Amino acid sequence: MPVNQTYATFSDTAFASAFIIYALALIISLVYYVKIQGVIDARREASRVKELVGTGTGAGAGTAGGSTAAGAVDALDRDHFNDDHDLPGAADINDGLVADEALEARQASARKLANMTQTLVWLGVIVHLVSIVLRGLSADRFPFGNLYEYVLVVTFGAMAGAAFLLQRPQLRVMWPWVITPMIALLFYGGTELYADSAPVVPALQSFWFPIHVSTVSIGGSIGIVSGIASLLYLLRMWQPKGREKGFFGAVAKPLPSAKTLDNLAYKTAIWTVPVFGLGIILGAIWAEAAWGRFWGWDPKETVSFITWILYAGYLHARATVGWRDTRAAWINVVALVTMVFNLFFINMVVSGLHSYAGLN
Template identity: 75%
Template structure:
C-alpha cells in the first residue's frame, strides 16, 4: 500500500511542534523549580526567626515599623507562592497540550502507512515517550510532585531529539516479519510497561538524591538541587506504585511476545538477545517490588534495583537494537 505523504508530513510537523511545546514546558518548570528554592529558603528563615523570638533571642517589641516590615515580607512571600502556582499550572497545561500534539504525530504516522506505528526504532521511541509523558502528566498533577517536571521532561526531550535526528526513518510499510496480528498487541503492551517503568526509575533516582540530602538538612550544590523535591517517603511511594503497574504490564508484553514467537518461529523462547534482556528487565522490576516489601531492603537497596532495571531497559532499547544482531534486528533502524 502506498504511503500517504500528506499524513507523513503532518506527523513530522506535529512531532517538531510537540518537541517545542515540551521544551517550553521545561523552561517554565525550571523557573518554577528555582522559585520553589527561594520560597523554601524564605519559609525556613521565617521559622528560624520565630524560634528566636520564642526563645527570647530577639526582642519581641511592638514597634509599628517592625510589624509593617514583617507584614510586607509575608505579603511578598504569598505573592511569590501565587506566582509559583501559576507557573506550575502553566507547565501542566503545556504538558497536556504537548501530549495531545504528540498523540497527533503518532496517529498521523499510523494513517500515513495504514499500520500501527511500531515499525522501527524511531516510531518505538515516539510511542514510549508518548506513554511516559501521558503517565507522568497524570501522576504529577498533585502539587507536591510538580517540581519533578524538569527531571521527567529532560530525558524525554533527549530521547525525542535523538530519535528525531539519528533514528528517524521515513514512513513506509513494515517488513513481512512484522505483518502479524500479534505485532501491535505485543509492542504496545511492552511500550506502556516500559514508559511507566521510566517514571518509576526516575522517582527512585530522586529518592536516592533526597536520602542523600535529607529535607531540611541539605548541603552544598546537590543540597540546593534537592531542596524543592518532595520527601523521600513520597518519592519512594511514587516509585513503588509506578512499579506495581510496570511489572504486570511489561510482563504481559513479554508473554505476548513469546506467544507471537511460537506462531512465527515455532518456539516460545529462543534466548534471542532482545527477548532475553527484556526478561531480565522484568525480573529486576519484580525483584524491586519484592525487595521493597522485604524488611531490611526497604531503603536505598531496593531503589538501586529499580534503577538497575531502568538502566537495563535503556540498554535493551539502544545497544541491543542497534549493535547486537538477533531475530529482533528488524526492529532497529530501517
C-alpha cells in the same frame, strides 16, 4: 500499499511541534523550580527569625533583671545574620506579617508557573498523540515499525502517564526531571533514528505485532517514570529535607519528601511488572507462531526478561523488612538503566531476530 505523504508530513510537523511544546514546558518548569527554591529559603529564614523573636520575648519575661529581647538573641548564634540585618526584637513581628504576605505572593506566582507547565505538558501530549496517529495512518499500519516510531510511542506513554501522576501540586516540581530525558530521547529519535514512513517488513505483518509491542511500550513507559522517581528518592535520602548541603542540596531542595517519592516509585512499579510481563508473554506466543518456539534466548528477549526480573525484584525488596531503604530503590534504578540499554544497544548494536530498528 503506497504511503500517504501528506499524513507523513503532518506527522513530522506534529512531532516537531510536540518537541517545541515540551521544550517550552521544560523552560517554564525550570523557572518554577528556581522560584520554589527561593520560596523555601525565604520561608525557612522567616521561620527561624520568628523562633528567635519568640525566644527573645520569653527570655525577657522570665528574667528578674528585665533582660531585653535583643539580649536574649545575643545568646544565640549571630552568624546567621549578615550586616544588612538587624537583630530581631518584639517590634519585628509586624514586619514578619508583611514578609508572610510577600512570601504568599511569591508562592502564588510560582504556582502559576506550575500550572502553565502542566497545561503545556497536556498540550504536548495531545500533539504527540496526533503525530503517532498520523504516522500510522500514513502507512495504514500501527506505528511500531522501527526504532524511531518505538521511541515516539514510549516517550508518549511516559509523558501521558507522568501528566496524570504529577497533577498534585507538590509533585509538579518533578517536571524538569521527567521532561529532560524525554526531550533527549525525542531529539535523538528525531535526528539519528528517524526513518521515513513505510510499510513494515514481512516478519512484522502479524496479528500479534500491535498487541505485543503496544503492551511492552506501555509497561516500559510506566517503568521509566518509576525509575526516575526512585532516582529522585535516592537524591532526597542523600539530601534530607531541611538539611540539604552544597550544590546537590540546592538541587534537591524543592523535591517532595523521600516518602512521597518512594510511594510514587512503588505504585508505578506495581503496574510496570504485570504489564511489561504480559508483553513478554505475548511476545513468546508470537514467537511460537512465527519461529516455532516460545523462547530462544534472543538478545532482546534475554535483556527484556532481565529487566522484568529487576522490576519484580524491586517490588519484592520494597515489601521485605530490612530492604525498605535505598537498596530497593537502587534495584529500580538498575532496572531503568537496563531498559534504556535494551532500547538502544540491543536494537542498534547487537544482531538478533528483533533487529527491526529501521536504521539501514
